[in-house]
Amino acid sequence: MARGKDETAADGDLRTRLRAATMAAHDLLDHSMQAASGWQNRDDYARFLELQHAARAPLEDWIEHHAPAELRPPLQTPLIARDLAALDHAVPPPAPLFTMGRTATGHALGAAWVLAGSALGNRSIAAQVKRIGGGKWPVAFLGDAAMLGFWQRLRERIEQQAQETEAAGATCAASAVFAHFLAVAEDARTEGATQ
Numbered sequence: 391m392a393r394g395k396d397e398t399a400a401d402g403d404l405r406t407r408l409r410a411a412t413m414a415a416h417d418l419l420d421h422s423m424q425a426a427s428g429w430q431n432r433d434d435y436a437r438f439l440e441l442q443h444a445a446r447a448p449l450e451d452w453i454e455h456h457a458p459a460e461l462r463p464p465l466q467t468p469l470i471a472r473d474l475a476a477l478d479h480a481v482p483p484p485a486p487l488f489t490m491g492r493t494a495t496g497h498a499l500g501a502a503w504v505l506a507g508s509a510l511g512n513r514s515i516a517a518q519v520k521r522i523g524g525g526k527w528p529v530a531f532l533g534d535a536a537m538l539g540f541w542q543r544l545r546e547r548i549e550q551q552a553q554e555t556e557a558a559g560a561t562c563a564a565s566a567v568f569a570h571f572l573a574v575a576e577d578a579r580t581e582g583a584t585q
């Protein structure tokens with residue numbers, strides 16, 4: 391029998407469902423970001439931060455207008471700008487607008503999960519950056535403790551089953567955020583290849 395619109399999702403908790411739905415997109419993004427910049431030397435790391443800033447600026451803007459206070463992750467663009475300044479790089483222009491059309495149940499939650507969950511990957515990238523840069527490269531963004539704190543609070547909300555409507559909305563938004571990031575990374579990769 392088809393699942394009723396508002397029954398809880400039967401496929402595990404919301405976090406598991408979001409990870410499963412976006413696993414391929416995350417792998418693609420990881421690959422594309424390493425190809426676009428990576429962080430093997432100072433200039434690569436600066437380009438990685440430029441990409442992060444360009445992609446996150448419109449996402450933070452969307453969150454500010456569409457998410458309730460408890461689903462607004464701490465802003466990362468000011469931290470990225472600080473790291474870029476320390477590397478003598480200017481803040482790049484933002485990527486084009488991010489939009490979800492009409493905001494629906496679960497959208498803010500899905501977007502918050504992607505942005506906050508990325509702090510897990512950032513933790514391992516920070517360890518590499520510290521090693522490669524001999525502890526001299528700035529890591530205000532990659533090492534942001536406030537984002538990890540937000541992530542821990544969000545876990546309580548996503549490590550349980552969600553209503554189907556909310557789970558579907560969150561999955562849709564999470565996929566859109568990954569697609570947005572991937573488009574920015576692919577643009578950066580193509581620009582790098584033609585320079």
Ligand code: HEM
Nearest residue numbers: 405409419420423424503504505507508510511512514571
């Ligand atoms: C080069 C780029 C990236 C690498 C190497 C990377 C690496 C990782 C790693 C190792 C994890 C698992 C960490 C753990 O379970 O402890 C992870 C999880 C995650 N990353 Fe990334 N990541 C990258 C980029 C991104 C970006 C740009 C985003 C989003 C904007 C993102 C979103 C996430 C999310 C949502 C999770 C899962 C959170 C969860 O477990 O619920 N990642 N990443």
